Amino acid sequence: MASDPHSQTSTSAAGISAAGAVEAVQAPPTLLAAFWASFCENRGAVMGLALLSLIVFVAVFAEWVSPYSPVEQFRDFTKLPPVWVEGGNWHYLLGTDALGRDTLTRLIFGARVSLFIGLTVMVVSVIIGVALGLAAAALGGLVDVMIMRVMDLILSVPGLVLAILIVAVLGPSLTNTIVAVTAVFLPRYVRLVRASALSELGRDYVTSARVAGAGPLRLMVLTVLPNCLAPLIVQAALGVSEAILEAAALGFLGLGAQPPVAEWGAMLADSREFIRSNPWIVTLPGLAILVTVISINLFGDGLRDALDPKLKRS
Amino acid sequence: MLRFLLKRLALTIPTFVALMFVTFVAIRMVPGDPVEVRTGERGISPERLAQFRHEMGLDQPVWKQFVDYAWGLLHGDFGTSVVTNERVLTEFLQLFPATLELAFFGMVFAILIGIPAGVIAALKRGSIFDQTLMGLSLTGFSMPIFWWGLLLIMLVSERLGWTPVSGRIDLIKFYFEPVTGFMLIDSLLSDQAGAFKSALHHLMLPMIVLGTVPLATLARMTRSSMLEVLSEDYVRTAYAKGLSPFRVIGLHALRNALIPVVTIIGLQVGSLMAGAVLTETIFSWPGVGKWLIESIGRRDYPALQGGILLISSIVIVVNLTVDMLYGFINPRIRHGQ
Numbered sequence: 001m002a003s004d005p006h007s008q009t010s011t012s013a014a015g016i017s018a019a020g021a022v023e024a025v026q027a028p029p030t031l032l033a034a035f036w037a038s039f040c041e042n043r044g045a046v047m048g049l050a051l052l053s054l055i056v057f058v059a060v061f062a063e064w065v066s067p068y069s070p071v072e073q074f075r076d077f078t079k080l081p082p083v084w085v086e087g088g089n090w091h092y093l094l095g096t097d098a099l100g101r102d103t104l105t106r107l108i109f110g111a112r113v114s115l116f117i118g119l120t121v122m123v124v125s126v127i128i129g130v131a132l133g134l135a136a137a138a139l140g141g142l143v144d145v146m147i148m149r150v151m152d153l154i155l156s157v158p159g160l161v162l163a164i165l166i167v168a169v170l171g172p173s174l175t176n177t178i179v180a181v182t183a184v185f186l187p188r189y190v191r192l193v194r195a196s197a198l199s200e201l202g203r204d205y206v207t208s209a210r211v212a213g214a215g216p217l218r219l220m221v222l223t224v225l226p227n228c229l230a231p232l233i234v235q236a237a238l239g240v241s242e243a244i245l246e247a248a249a250l251g252f253l254g255l256g257a258q259p260p261v262a263e264w265g266a267m268l269a270d271s272r273e274f275i276r277s278n279p280w281i282v283t284l285p286g287l288a289i290l291v292t293v294i295s296i297n298l299f300g301d302g303l304r305d306a307l308d309p310k311l312k313r314s
Numbered sequence: 315m316l317r318f319l320l321k322r323l324a325l326t327i328p329t330f331v332a333l334m335f336v337t338f339v340a341i342r343m344v345p346g347d348p349v350e351v352r353t354g355e356r357g358i359s360p361e362r363l364a365q366f367r368h369e370m371g372l373d374q375p376v377w378k379q380f381v382d383y384a385w386g387l388l389h390g391d392f393g394t395s396v397v398t399n400e401r402v403l404t405e406f407l408q409l410f411p412a413t414l415e416l417a418f419f420g421m422v423f424a425i426l427i428g429i430p431a432g433v434i435a436a437l438k439r440g441s442i443f444d445q446t447l448m449g450l451s452l453t454g455f456s457m458p459i460f461w462w463g464l465l466l467i468m469l470v471s472e473r474l475g476w477t478p479v480s481g482r483i484d485l486i487k488f489y490f491e492p493v494t495g496f497m498l499i500d501s502l503l504s505d506q507a508g509a510f511k512s513a514l515h516h517l518m519l520p521m522i523v524l525g526t527v528p529l530a531t532l533a534r535m536t537r538s539s540m541l542e543v544l545s546e547d548y549v550r551t552a553y554a555k556g557l558s559p560f561r562v563i564g565l566h567a568l569r570n571a572l573i574p575v576v577t578i579i580g581l582q583v584g585s586l587m588a589g590a591v592l593t594e595t596i597f598s599w600p601g602v603g604k605w606l607i608e609s610i611g612r613r614d615y616p617a618l619q620g621g622i623l624l625i626s627s628i629v630i631v632v633n634l635t636v637d638m639l640y641g642f643i644n645p646r647i648r649h650g651q
Contacts, residue, residue, distance in 0.1 A: 152325070153332045156633075157626045160588035161606070165622050168610045169340045245458055249592055252460045253607055268461055279468050286461025293456035 038306040045302020051295035059111040066105040070262040074100040106262040121243040129189025134220045137197035151187035159184045167255040174257040196228035234304040241296035341619040392620035402620030411495025413601030417586045420524030428529045432536025454530030463523040463596035480598035484512045524593045543571040580636025
């Protein structure tokens with residue numbers, strides 16, 4: 001909404017004095033306000049953000065929000081359907097699994113696991129990706145070739161297959177899932193940062209910073225990097241959803257977080273044998289994955305449209 | 315052009331050598347003794363153990379093992395499965411047609427629906443159809459396909475009883491020796507009534523599941539590429555010349571819009587192979603993906619190592635081919651290099 005009052009106010013001193021001097025002239029919106037206004041134009045993105053906030057809230061406050069403990073077994077109430085289906089029980093809103101654990105509770109704790117994996121993978125791969133990408137762009141020569149060859153190597157193995165290999169070597173666990181998925185997603189950040197850094201390095205403002213005596217580290221981190229951020233942020237946001245999908249796939253194959261951790265992929269795998277008798281146990285964890293991934297993707301698309309007009313989807 | 319090809323080819327070789335090295339090292343870091351898998355958990359005499367180690371080359375220094383391994387690879391020896399005692403390459407080649415068939419039809423499904431849908435969405439930009447398609451495409455793109463597969467089994471196989479749950483063909487009713495390895499062709503060749511229909515029925519769900527993500531990607535790509543092309547000057551010129559919309563869109567716009575789409579199709583090979591691992595696991599489809607997962611469970615590391623190397627080699631070769639084809643299709647790349 002362009003008429004959003006926030007987008008019209010400016011906190012810069014120049015803006016205030018200008019607005020004071022000539023009332024008719026509106027101060028330019030701050031970066032953040034402009035971004036927010038542009039972001040809000042995209043209804044889907046706002047919806048995604050709202051959903052995502054809800055999921056994050058539930059995940060962070062899982063202990064308080066969820067009715068039970070994720071590992072507590074109610075042996076008298078196994079494989080209950082959700083409450084709106086015949087045979088449902090008001091004490092277990094979304095039913096229970098084969099061991100009598102409350103599905104709603106496990107889904108809530110599953111959100112925590114999935115978001116934790118997604119965010120950790122994103123943060124670690126962005127940090128390493130920025131370091132390697134900037135190093136490749138700044139140093140060039142042998143370092144550049146070496147880094148990019150290794151990234152090509154990673155890219156040549158299909159993502160999930162590489163993750164499977166890594167988990168097979170390190171053993172299945174939550175931590176190793178994160179390691180494996182990070183390795184899979186690293187090349188895209190390295191390539192992105194390197195490419196945008198290289199294109200920025202040729203610009204005049206970089207040359208002038210260099211002439212002014214900026215050292216290589218300062219040049220890369222303080223001068224070049226901020227100008228590569230927009231595509232990086234977009235990629236990172238979308239990367240979270242892909243990491244969640246990838247981790248859930250590993251969990252489904254039995255190579256992710258191990259029981260009794262409530263992980264959505266593993267919950268699905270456990271429920272496979274009840275596909276005929278108790279379809280609800282199968283349906284809900286997958287739905288949770290889908291909704292989370294869609295809301296992150298919607299949010300990411302909105303970020304892209306707002307941050308990076310060049311990438312704007314037509 | 316030739317220089318471009320040679321350069322691309324030269325870059326592939328170090329990648330391949332590094333891949334060999336990485337799989338070799340990785341598999342040696344795996345916990346668990348391969349000799350123990352082969353001999354069973356019960357202890358055997360130290361002499362037999364030494365003999366096994368010698369047979370498997372495990373008494374050699376590691377660098378020698380790698381050189382032997384690389385030498386073997388160059389001669390098509392991808393090792394021997396410690397479980398079935400069969401050559402990994404032989405096993406892989408037996409199973410690969412099943413994966414290829416699945417991946418091929420998954421891609422055909424995605425192309426046949428995705429490209430026309432994307433074109434129509436671009437032409438009717440902003441319409442209900444466009445919005446619905448973009449919503450569906452987002453959903454497809456975000457789909458955990460292992461859940462999608464289970465959901466389809468629940469609805470189509472269990473509830474409606476339309477398709478079988480697993481396998482490539484009804485093995486109780488039909489048996490024939492594989493000729494090509496592609497079930498659809500073999501079932502036709504077998505001359506058994508109903509065999510082809512059974513094979514087709516078995517293929518439907520896995521094909522849809524594997525094709526869903528590429529379908530969503532293709533529809534999105536085609537739409538945006540088409541929108542871009544439609545605003546180009548030459549399209550306006552074509553309209554101005556009085557050509558029929560059909561001709562303008564089919565001949566002028568579509569041909570150019572499809573150039574990036576073709577590349578996307580080629581680059582999907584890697585994700586198709588990854589998707590095949592999940593799809594095959596869900597539908598008990600006897601291909602290399604399911605085999606790979608099972609070899610982890612059986613601690614059959616030579617099979618895992620060989621399988622990953624072979625799958626990656628296929629992806630590398632296909633991506634290389636796509637790059638080259640792209641050079642041929644797109645003159646800007648051909649002359650730019």
